[in-house]
Amino acid sequence: MRIDGRKYDQIRPIKITRDYTKYAEGSVLIETGDTKVICTASIEDRVPPFLKGKGEGWITCEYNMLPRATQVRKIRDITKGKIDGRTMEIQRIIGRALRSVVDLKAMGEKTIWVDCDVIQADGGTRTASISGAFVALVDAVNKLHKRTPFTVYPIRDFVSAxxxxxxxxxxxxxxxxxxxxxxxxxxxxxxxxxxxxxxIQGTGEQSPFTRDDLQELLRLGEKGINNMIHAQKESLKMDSLWIGTGGK
Structure with missing residues (x-):
């Protein structure tokens, strides 16, 4: 048995609350055990300079942890005057994860800003952010699609972590x-x-690990992601029907 009574191959309880905030095109509170993250998706009718005139969109992410999301207060990045390396790394992995399942050309010249704000941290904040951000992204893209249907619906698959x-x-x-x-x-x-x-981000923190370890960890990871994607589908329900269809 583990610290919280789970089996070794059991994920924490998942709760996904959509439309969590008023103004963002997509907003989600995702809770995985005691980790809680607010994920919002905001649409801009422009793209970064390196994409201007190319007819394709972009998805980018910002990640932040509130000062008392942790047991000891974390100093805000704005107070330090710079973004720390961990925050930058997490922002990039969230952005890469979301872009991996989106046809950016089908989006047209639009940028979707995804903001992930950790309000309570108990491990797995980056993975919870990816899973929650995807649901917020779907809600934002669906609002665009209902307003002016895409020729090709841009979200090709679910993604989770x-x-x-x-x-x-x-x-x-x-x-x-x-x-x-x-x-x-x-x-x-x-x-x-x-x-x-x-x-896949894997590190032997205290010691090396074997190929057998790697294979078993990948198997466990796949099982957990299947559980998380099931929770995403349950949350989105009928609003996930376009995913992977091209909108046809």
């Missing part, structure tokens, strides 16, 4: 903070509903 690791020589799924802080191996996995990998 989960953490896995080895703690006290036990391979585990969906680590909470105490498990993550003690992990011999720590890994984040991003996958699509089609079973394809988008990104």
């Amino acid at each position: 989960i953490s896995v690791g080895i703690v006290n020589n036990v391979r585990m799924l969906d680590l909470c903070y105490l498990e993550d802080s003690r992990a011999q191996v720590d890994m984040n996995i991003v996958m699509t509903d089609s079973g394809e990998f988008v990104e």
Whole structure:
């Protein structure tokens, strides 16, 4: 049994609340255990300079952790005058994950800004952000599609993420903070509903790991992502019907 009573291959309870804020085209509160993240998707009718005139869109992300999302207050980046390396890394992986399942040409010259704000952290904030951000992205894209239908609906597949690791020589799924802080191996996995990998971030924090360890962690990760995508589908219900169809 684990710290919170789960089995080694069991994810934490998931709750996804859509339309969580008033103004954003897509907004979600995602809760995975005690980790809580607000994800919003905002649409701009322009693209970055490097895409101007190319007829395709862009998706970019900003990630932030509120000062008391953690047990000890975290100083805001604006107070330090710079974004720390961890924040930059997480922003980039969220953006890559979302872009991996979107036909950017089908979007036209629009930018979707995705903001992920951690209001309570207990491990897995980047993976929860990816999973929640995808639902917010779908809501934003659907509003565009209902207003002016895309020739090709741009979202091609579901995408989600989960953490896995080895703690006290036990391979585990969906680590909470105490498990993550003690992990011999720590890994984040991003996958699509089609079973394809988008990104694997794995590190032997305390010691190397074997090929057998890697294969088992990937298996656990796939199981957890299937659970998370099921929760995304349950949350979106009929609003997910266009995904992967091209809007036809």
